[in-house]
Structure formats: structure tokens, C-alpha cells
Amino acid sequence: MTDRVPILKIGDILLVSIQVDLEDQMVLDLQDDLSRRIVETEARGVVIDISALEIVDSFVGRMLATIAAISRVLGAETVVVGMRPAVAMTLVELGLSLGGVRTALNLEQGIGALRRARNQGPVSR
Amino acid sequence: MAHDESDKLVGLLTDGQDDFTATWIRIVTSTLAGRLTAAEIQQDLTEMYQALLTALRDGGLHTRGEAYGEVRSLLTELSRNRARQGFTPTETAVSLFSLKEVLEPALSSPEDVSAYLQFSRVLDDLGLYTVEVHAKTREEIISAQAEQLLELSTPVVKLWDGIVGVPLVGTLDSARTQVVMEKLLQSLLDQNATHAIVDITGVPSVDTQVAQHLLKTVVAARMMGAECTISGIRPQIAQTIVALGIEFGDITTKATLADALRHALRRIEQNRETAQIGGLL
Numbered sequence: 001m002t003d004r005v006p007i008l009k010i011g012d013i014l015l016v017s018i019q020v021d022l023e024d025q026m027v028l029d030l031q032d033d034l035s036r037r038i039v040e041t042e043a044r045g046v047v048i049d050i051s052a053l054e055i056v057d058s059f060v061g062r063m064l065a066t067i068a069a070i071s072r073v074l075g076a077e078t079v080v081v082g083m084r085p086a087v088a089m090t091l092v093e094l095g096l097s098l099g100g101v102r103t104a105l106n107l108e109q110g111i112g113a114l115r116r117a118r119n120q121g122p123v124s125r
Numbered sequence: 126m127a128h129d130e131s132d133k134l135v136g137l138l139t140d141g142q143d144d145f146t147a148t149w150i151r152i153v154t155s156t157l158a159g160r161l162t163a164a165e166i167q168q169d170l171t172e173m174y175q176a177l178l179t180a181l182r183d184g185g186l187h188t189r190g191e192a193y194g195e196v197r198s199l200l201t202e203l204s205r206n207r208a209r210q211g212f213t214p215t216e217t218a219v220s221l222f223s224l225k226e227v228l229e230p231a232l233s234s235p236e237d238v239s240a241y242l243q244f245s246r247v248l249d250d251l252g253l254y255t256v257e258v259h260a261k262t263r264e265e266i267i268s269a270q271a272e273q274l275l276e277l278s279t280p281v282v283k284l285w286d287g288i289v290g291v292p293l294v295g296t297l298d299s300a301r302t303q304v305v306m307e308k309l310l311q312s313l314l315d316q317n318a319t320h321a322i323v324d325i326t327g328v329p330s331v332d333t334q335v336a337q338h339l340l341k342t343v344v345a346a347r348m349m350g351a352e353c354t355i356s357g358i359r360p361q362i363a364q365t366i367v368a369l370g371i372e373f374g375d376i377t378t379k380a381t382l383a384d385a386l387r388h389a390l391r392r393i394e395q396n397r398e399t400a401q402i403g404g405l406l
Contacts, residue, residue: 081350085310088345092306097344104350105313113350115400 005030007037013114014038014076015107017049027063031070038074045114046071049107051082061096068101077117078102081110131185133240137231138178145227146174152223157216170220173199186243188250197254204255208262217259218252279305281312288320288389289313290382292357294327302338306345313351319396320389321346324382326357336371343376352392354378356385 005026008015014037016030037043048064050056068078079102091098102117104110138145150170154163176195184192200221207217225245232238279301284290289312291305309321323342328335343353356379358366366373379385 079350083349085307085314085345085349088310088348089303089306091348092341092345098348103348105317105319109317109319109350112396112400116396119399 004033007033009037009041009043012041012043013045013047013111014041014043015047015049017052019052021053021055022060022063030063031067034067035070035074038071038076043076044118045111046076046078047107047110047114048078048080049082049110050080050087051084051106053087054084056083056087056091058094058096061091061098064098064101077114079104079110079113079117081105081107131181131240131243133236134244135178135182137228137237137240138174138181141231142174142178145224145231146171148227149174149224152226153220156219156223157212160210160212169199169203173203181244181247186247188247188254193251196251200251200255201258204258205262208259209266214256214259217255221248221252221255224248275301275304279308281308283312283316283318284322284386285390287316287318287393288322288386289316289318290322290324290386292324292327292382295329297328297335297338299338302342306342309342309346310349313346313349319351320392321351321353322382322385322389323353323355324357324385325355325362326359326382328357328362331362331365331371333369333371336366336369336373340373340376352377352389354385354388356380356382 003020003026005016005018005022007030008017014034016034022030034046038046046067048067050060050064053060064078064080068080071078080098081104083103102113104113150163150167153170154166157166173196176199180193180196184190187193188196203220204214204217208214225241225248228241228244232241278294280292282290282292289309291309293305295301297305309323312318313321323339325331325339331339339355343355346353354377355373358378358380377385377388379388
């Protein structure tokens with residue numbers, strides 16, 4: 001059995017901290033686990049922490065977009081936090097912009113962004 | 126044959142060493158017209174003469190050979206110093222070529238003349254070498270300055286709590302964009318900033334290339350989770366942007382830095398208010 005990414009519950013937010021480079025199976029497991037947990041816990045927000053990732057390629061980018069879309073369908077807003085400068089620069093050079101994914105500098109601001117999102121209703125971006 | 130000539134030459138140069146050095150120093154001093162002290166010139170040339178003599182004795186006329194190592198290193202040092210002090214390559218090379226002038230009166234026999242011709246070839250070679258070193262030194266200075274300029278011209282300043290500004294001065298090329306982006310993103314992280322303002326008042330012209338670079342910077346800042354505003358768009362530039370059909374999409378642009386700062390402050394206030402209406406936690 002492969003490693004699973006832990007999903008932590010804080011109030012009505014689920015925190016997913018990605019600490020290792022993801023493989024295909026882990027991503028599928030994560031999507032499975034997360035959608036189940038959102039339904040179980042009636043979470044209203046998901047925070048994905050990628051501060052440990054040194055490399056974010058189109059694969060990870062697509063995964064983030066997929067997770068955000070899944071969560072949105074289930075009624076939870078997603079925010080990606082902790083992107084490193086080098087990662088942001090690489091993504092720009094690759095021509096990826098993580099469209100449709102909300103981002104924040106760190107966990108604290110990420111939670112703030114989720115609060116705003118909830119008070120304002122879904123913001124299209 | 127060649128060997129005889131270099132022997133002859135060594136003899137000639139050794140016999141008249143003191144006279145030659147003195148005349149050489151006098152000529153060089155007069156051409157450089159007081160920009161170097163006499164003591165410096167004397168020291169440089171005496172060393173050079175000695176090294177040249179040793180090289181001729183050991184290595185003959187092969188200037189690229191090992192025996193000329195010391196001569197070359199002396200020339201490198203000389204030409205580097207001169208390049209830094211702003212002498213032209215000609216002035217440096219002429220110091221060397223004037224040794225020919227010094228030798229001319231001392232030529233008495235046909236053998237002397239043919240040895241002199243060989244020697245003059247050696248001097249030509251070494252003269253060219255100084256020019257080469259001169260050019261190389263200049264290039265080093267230029268590239269060092271370009272690097273410094275890159276560092277100097279891209280400051281990231283804190284404008285307010287949570288707001289950083291990048292006043293861009295000069296044209297944006299891809300190398301500079303890279304540096305600007307790196308610094309901006311890092312300072313967003315360091316200062317926990319949620320807003321970035323890129324001010325392009327100092328950018329002389331905006332074409333599609335520059336706009337592309339600006340967009341990249343903004344997108345990268347956004348991905349880190351900061352809002353980015355472009356300010357300092359002069360009327361002329363606004364017209365060019367529209368004429369070229371450049372699309373800034375949903376990026377906020379403002380005419381002045383003050384406007385952008387006001388906008389950012391208002392956004393921060395708004396965010397604080399919306400976040401306070403009943404939290405998630």
C-alpha cells in the first residue's frame with residue numbers, strides 16, 4: 001500500500017499538507033479521501049499546503065485544479081497556500097497560471113481568503 | 126641563423142642596457158604626458174626590459190613560448206592597470222613599440238639591422254598581446270558594471286504593511302524580468318505582503334515584449350497569492366498599449382503610484398471587513 005496524504009480537520013476547514021512528491025496513485029487516493037471527508041465533515045473550505053514542494057509541474061497543477069473543482073461541486077472552496085517563489089516562476093515559464101485555483105501566501109491568509117469567499121459567495125476567477 | 130640573430134640581439138641589448146632603458150623611459154614619459162609618475166614608469170619599464178632580455182636569452186624569438194611567461198604576465202598587469210586608468214590601447218602598445226625607436230641609433234652593421242628586424246617582430250607580437258589584454262579587461266569591466274546595474278535598478282520597497290512596490294527604471298528584458306520577479310516574490314514572502322504594485326513610470330516604452338514580461342511577473346505574484354497592480358502608466362504609453370492591442374486582462378492598472386496605493390489600501394480594508402462577518406472557524 002502506498003503512502004496517503006493526511007487530511008486534517010480544523011473547524012469546518014480541511015487541511016491537506018503535501019509533503020512529498022506525488023505519484024499517480026497518491027493523487028487518486030487523495031481525491032478519493034478528500035471528497036469523502038468533505039461530505040462526512042460537511043467542510044466548507046479546503047486548504048492545500050504546498051510549501052514543501054520544490055517542483056510543481058503540469059501534473060501537480062492539473063491535480064490542484066481538479067481538487068478545487070471537485071470541492072466546489074461539493075460546496076467547499078479551495079485555497080492553495082505556501083507556493084515558493086521558485087515554483088511560481090517555473091509555472092509562469094511553463095505558461096501555467098493555475099486558473100480557477102485560489103491562492104494565498106500562507107495558511108493564515110489562506111483561511112482569511114476562505115472566510116472572504118464564504119461571505120462574498122463564489123468568486124469567479 | 127635565427128639563433129645567431131637572437132644571440133646578437135641579446136649582446137646588443139645587454140651592452141647598451143643602461144642607455145637604452147634611460148632613453149626608453151624618457152620617450153615613454155613624454156608620450157604619457159604626466160598621467161603616470163616617473164617612478165612608476167621607471168619601475169615598469171626596467172622590469173620589462175630585464176624580463177625581455179632574459180626571455181630573449183632563454184627562449185629566442187618565440188614569443189608564445191614558455192620563456193616569455195614572465196614578460197607576458199608583466200604586460201598583462203601593465204595593460205590591465207592602464208585599461209583601468211583609462212589609457213587607450215594605443216598608448217599602452219606605443220610604450221612597447223617605442224623601444225624600437227630607442228634601438229635604431231645603436232645599429233651599426235647589417236647583422237645588427239637584421240637582428241633588429243627580428244626583434245621588432247617580437248615587439249609587434251607583444252604589442253598586439255597588450256591590445257588583446259586591454260580589450261579583455263575592458264569587457265570584464267563592462268560585464269561587471271552590467272551586473273551591478275541589474276542589481277541596483279531593481280529595488281523592492283515596502284510601501285505599507287502588506288504592500289510592496291517595485292519601481293521599475295529602464296527597459297525590461299528577460300534577464301531583468303527574472304531578477305525583478307525573484308526579488309518581488311521573495312519580498313512578498315518575507316514581508317507577508319498581500320499586495321504588490323509594479324510601477325512602470327521609469328520604463329521608457331512598452332511594447333508587446335515588455336508587456337509580456339510584465340504579465341509574467343503579475344501572474345507569478347498572483348500564484349503566490351498576492352494581488353498585483355500595475356501603476357505609472359503615462360498617457361503616451363496608455364495610447365501605445367491600446368494601439369498595439371495589448372490585453373492586460375483582469376489586472377488592475379492605475380495612472381499613478383498614489384492611485385495604486387489607495388486602491389491597495391482600500392482592498393485590504395475590504396478584505397478585513399468581509400473576513401470579520403462571522404468566521405469559518
